Every structure is written in C-alpha cells, then in structure tokens.
Amino acid sequence: MxxxxxxxxxxxxxxxxxxxxxxxxxxxxxxxxxxxxxxxxxxxxxxxxxxxxxxxxxxxxxxxxxxxxxxxxxxxxxxxxxxxxxxxxxxxxxxxxxxxxxxxxxxxxxxxxxxxxxxxxxxxxxxxxxxxxxxxxxxxxxxxxxxxxxxxxxxxxxxxxxxxxHLSFNNREFDPQSPFILQRLQDCLPVLLGDDDVARLFGTARDREIYVIGTGPTLEGHFQRLAMVYAQAERPLLVCVDTAYRPLREHGIVPDLVVTIDQRISFRHLPFEDSDGIPLVYLPMSDPAVLTAWKGKRYGGYSASPVYAALREQYPRGQLHVGGSVIHPAVDLAVKLGASRITLFGADFAFPMNKTHAGWNDGDLGPGVDQARHWVRDGNGQRVSTQLNFRGYLCVLERYIAAHPQVRFYNSSRAGALIAGTQFNQEFVQ
Incomplete structure (x- = not known):
C-alpha cells in the first residue's frame, strides 16, 4: 500500500x-x-x-x-x-x-x-x-x-x-425565430383551429389499462400477441406513436389513438388511406398535408416548448409532455386520459437484436446500427448498443415516470433498455 x-x-x-x-x-x-x-x-x-x-x-x-x-x-x-x-x-x-x-x-x-x-x-x-x-x-x-x-x-x-x-445543443433546431418553424406554424394554424383540442380527450379513459406502443425492435416479438389482444371484446386501450402505426396495421392491429409530433413525419410513415375512425393527436409542427389527409378525427395541442409560446397565449390548447421523442407525449397522453396502468411496447431506447426499429429497415428512421457508439443496460443487466440521443430520451421518460407515482408503469421486454420506475409485465416478458 x-x-x-x-x-x-x-x-x-x-x-x-x-x-x-x-x-x-x-x-x-x-x-x-x-x-x-x-x-x-x-x-x-x-x-x-x-x-x-x-x-x-x-x-x-x-x-x-x-x-x-x-x-x-x-x-x-x-x-x-x-x-x-x-x-x-x-x-x-x-x-x-x-x-x-x-x-x-x-x-x-x-x-x-x-x-x-x-x-x-x-x-x-x-x-x-x-x-x-x-x-x-x-x-x-x-x-x-x-x-x-x-x-x-x-x-x-x-x-x-x-x-x-447537451440540452442546449439538442434544442438548437427549435429556435422560435427560425424561418422554417415560423412558416410551418403559420401553415398548420388553419388545421389546428379547425380541429378539436387534445384536452377534450383528457380524463376519458379513467382507470383503463393502456398499452403505449413505440417502434423499438422488441415490438416485433409482440405483434402476434397484440393482434390477439386487439381482437378481444374488452381490452386495454392502444396508443401508438406515428412510426409504429404502419407496422401495426400490417399485422392487423388498429390502434385506438395515434400520436405524432415530428416535422419530418410523412405519408410514408402515416398512410392515410385506411385511417377512418382512428383519432390522431398532433402538435402543430407536423406536416399540414399529412394532417389534412388523415380521415380520422384530429386533436391538436402544444408542448411547453418556446416554439409554441405565441400560439399558446393566443389559441389555448391542452399540452403534452415532450422530451425529444414521440414516446414522451404518447405516454403523457395515456396518463392524462386517466390510465391507472400503462404497459410500454417497443420503448427500447436501444438496438436489441442488432436492429434499430420494428417494421423498418436499418437506417430508415435514423442512423443505422453500425453507427451506434454508446450503450445502456438492458433488463437482463447486459450492455446493449444505442445512440446518444436515445439515452437522453430514456432519461426524460424515467424522470416522467418518477413524477407520476399514481400510475403503475410496466415494460413488455427485457431486451431493450432497463427503464427505471417500471416493472416487467409478466404477460409478455418470458
């Protein structure tokens, strides 16, 4: 010594x-x-x-x-x-x-x-x-x-x-004075004013169990089981993010609500042809062409971002929590609907099975697996590769879960990132 x-x-x-x-x-x-x-x-x-x-x-x-x-x-x-x-x-x-x-x-x-x-x-x-x-x-x-x-x-x-x-760096593309953002908000305003306020949905599913469905690779292992759940007369409410919509439909699963917030989401991600009767929840950074083509009822809202400050003051609407990923407002919507129990699907924040997303090719929705330079622990305690921004999204969700102790949160897989504050849903986790 x-x-x-x-x-x-x-x-x-x-x-x-x-x-x-x-x-x-x-x-x-x-x-x-x-x-x-x-x-x-x-x-x-x-x-x-x-x-x-x-x-x-x-x-x-x-x-x-x-x-x-x-x-x-x-x-x-x-x-x-x-x-x-x-x-x-x-x-x-x-x-x-x-x-x-x-x-x-x-x-x-x-x-x-x-x-x-x-x-x-x-x-x-x-x-x-x-x-x-x-x-x-x-x-x-x-x-x-x-x-x-x-x-x-x-x-x-x-x-x-x-x-x-990295927070300020990550927010650089959301400058409220950006010409693109100002134009997008202006283009989307007529759609927003013609649609219902997302707040009208709040409290409409009190004490329901809700499945929040992301697009992580582990979702692929649940398509068959989710299809069986969907066919049941009494079942949990299905809330999915925009990029999970197409893969779910391809497996015969029609979500009860779809959530979209990203300005880059296009018809490729949200095909409108069979959207009758499916409510769409969105923020006004979404592409107005995609929104107006949607056949189901639409509900618009805001986040707390400075981007929406002027709109929030002039045209009040309900707010959803946003932290970089569409999974955040989807989870927040489930909580505000009144869920007492939420199970997460495809909320992996990582690349298990050497894949980036379920139902999409490597690189379709962002950098490919070969560009992963970081890692998180999965539900088995093992390292699984990921991207830096995915780790940030995971942090935001974990903080959100900690702030809502009245809701029980479950994860449907051990293969994705371990999410602090969740338990494993034994109906789906082997």
Whole structure:
C-alpha cells in the first residue's frame, strides 16, 4: 500500500467509513494508466487524459468559472486528480461541496498516486458514489474525461449528465425565430383551429389499462400477441406513436389513438388511406398535408416548448409532455386520459437484436446500427448498443415516470433498455 493511499485512506475511513469499505473492494489494477507529460503532467486512461498535461490548476479554474458564484452548495461529478474540488473550496461562501465518484476503481488508483487530503479533509466536502442517488444534482460541473470513463455502477447518472450538458445543443433546431418553424406554424394554424383540442380527450379513459406502443425492435416479438389482444371484446386501450402505426396495421392491429409530433413525419410513415375512425393527436409542427389527409378525427395541442409560446397565449390548447421523442407525449397522453396502468411496447431506447426499429429497415428512421457508439443496460443487466440521443430520451421518460407515482408503469421486454420506475409485465416478458 502506497504512502499516499495510507494518508488519504485515514481521512476517508474516518469521514465516510461505508464508502471507504467500497473503495477497498475496487480493482484499481484494472485501470490501465500512464503518465502523460507536457509542460506539466497528468494521467491518461486508455488514451483519455484526466486533466490538462500543461497546467492542471489553470484548467480547474476555468472549469470553476462555469459554476455560479454565491451558491452555498455545488456538485462536482468525477474526482479527476482533485484539482477542481480544491479550487472550488477557495470560495468563502461555499457551505457544501458534493463530490460524486463516477469511476470507483479510478479514484482508488488516484488515491495511491497523489495526496488528496487538501480537499478530502475539508469539512464542507461530502464524498459519495454518483450512482447512489437516483438523479443528478445542480448546479454541477462534470469532468469531461470521467464522463467517458464512468463505470457501470455510475453509468445511469453519467447518461443523465450527458443529456443535461447537451440540452442546449439538442434544442438548437427549435429556435422560435427560425424561418422554417415560423412558416410551418403559420401553415398548420388553419388545421389546428379547425380541429378539436387534445384536452377534450383528457380524463376519458379513467382507470383503463393502456398499452403505449413505440417502434423499438422488441415490438416485433409482440405483434402476434397484440393482434390477439386487439381482437378481444374488452381490452386495454392502444396508443401508438406515428412510426409504429404502419407496422401495426400490417399485422392487423388498429390502434385506438395515434400520436405524432415530428416535422419530418410523412405519408410514408402515416398512410392515410385506411385511417377512418382512428383519432390522431398532433402538435402543430407536423406536416399540414399529412394532417389534412388523415380521415380520422384530429386533436391538436402544444408542448411547453418556446416554439409554441405565441400560439399558446393566443389559441389555448391542452399540452403534452415532450422530451425529444414521440414516446414522451404518447405516454403523457395515456396518463392524462386517466390510465391507472400503462404497459410500454417497443420503448427500447436501444438496438436489441442488432436492429434499430420494428417494421423498418436499418437506417430508415435514423442512423443505422453500425453507427451506434454508446450503450445502456438492458433488463437482463447486459450492455446493449444505442445512440446518444436515445439515452437522453430514456432519461426524460424515467424522470416522467418518477413524477407520476399514481400510475403503475410496466415494460413488455427485457431486451431493450432497463427503464427505471417500471416493472416487467409478466404477460409478455418470458
């Protein structure tokens, strides 16, 4: 045991004995680290530098500047080489600094190599594993290197950090002043004003069981069973997203409600020919040609997006929760209909069976499987490949589920992403 580790360990064992026991079980020998020299030096893990190799403290000061001054509590995700916690503790008004470990084995290694007592023994510091909390805390700074190096236990929090950091970038295409958006809203307004308010649907299915059907690959394994359910006289209500509509119809399943929000949805996704009697719920970013061709009743609404701010004020309508994917308003609609129990189908947020979507060819609805560079845990605890945006959509849904404890949420498959807050529906999960 190194001299540094012994000194660091004494502080941690005294202040956080349970956490210290966990650190002792971490396998720091599994971390392949090497010294990287510049004007200074740092550690590199699998080619990823933990900090600047030229001036670690200057880098930490730049990072600290992104956090608001005057806040009594701050959060740092990742321990790095201890530079950012040390710099933040220079703030006289700081009452509590939470340092969230993102890679336990890496932190155990750093404790062997460097003296970390300067910040560890400060009474304002609280040290914890990021994965011990259900969600992220703000205001925070997440160390970039450890966003890449987070271990499996802390991966869920890592995903939420990435989603939060990327939020403004992801929203860039929804500029309320975008000429395309302004024109689309103008074109869609006559349709919206001629259709019913989505709020008229709210509360019309109180205490019903509702199946919310997405287009993830696991849906393919349920077509036959869903067709049998559809044929029953008394059955759950079927709410599907736009891209699931065509595959469902091809298997003899007619949904009770279809939800669409995306400006790119076309007749290819929502063929209108046999849409008689099928209600369509939409937001006014949808293609007005697709909407007007739909033969069933239409219900328009908004989300909380700034894109709809002017319309919301001038022409009030019901709102649906939107978080990047059409699965979010579909689930929110089911809740506002009055569902007491919701089972999710094809809500995979991943590429199980090496497929992207059910009923569509690879690449038809976005990047192909071969472009997946990220992963989530599936219902069996195994890694399954995914896209970065899918992980963000998963975070949004999990937060929504946590905010609606009065509704029981179920998942129909273990092969897709594990969705926190859901149980598995034993009628469908083998």
């Amino acid at each position: 190194s001299e540094f580790f012994q000194a660091n360990a004494e502080v941690i064992e005294r202040r956080w004995p349970a956490l210290f026991s966990r650190l002792l079980s971490e396998d720091s020998s599994a971390i392949e680290a090497e010294l990287t020299q510049g004007q200074g030096a740092t550690l590199s893990i699998n080619g990823i530098q933990l900090t600047s190799r030229h001036d670690r403290i200057h880098e930490a000061r730049i990072q600290a500047e992104s956090l608001p001054v005057g806040k009594p509590q701050l959060h740092v995700y990742g321990t790095g080489l201890g530079d950012l916690p040390a710099v933040l503790l220079e703030r006289a008004g700081l009452e509590r600094l939470y340092v969230h470990i993102l890679n336990g084995a890496l932190f155990a290694l750093v404790l062997q190599l460097l003296d970390q007592r300067q910040w560890l023994q400060d009474p304002r510091v609280e040290l914890l594993y990021a994965g011990d909390l259900p969600d992220i805390c703000t205001p925070f700074f997440a160390l970039p290197a450890e966003m890449l190096l987070a271990d499996d236990f802390n991966a869920k929090i890592r995903d939420r950090l990435v989603s939060e950091v």
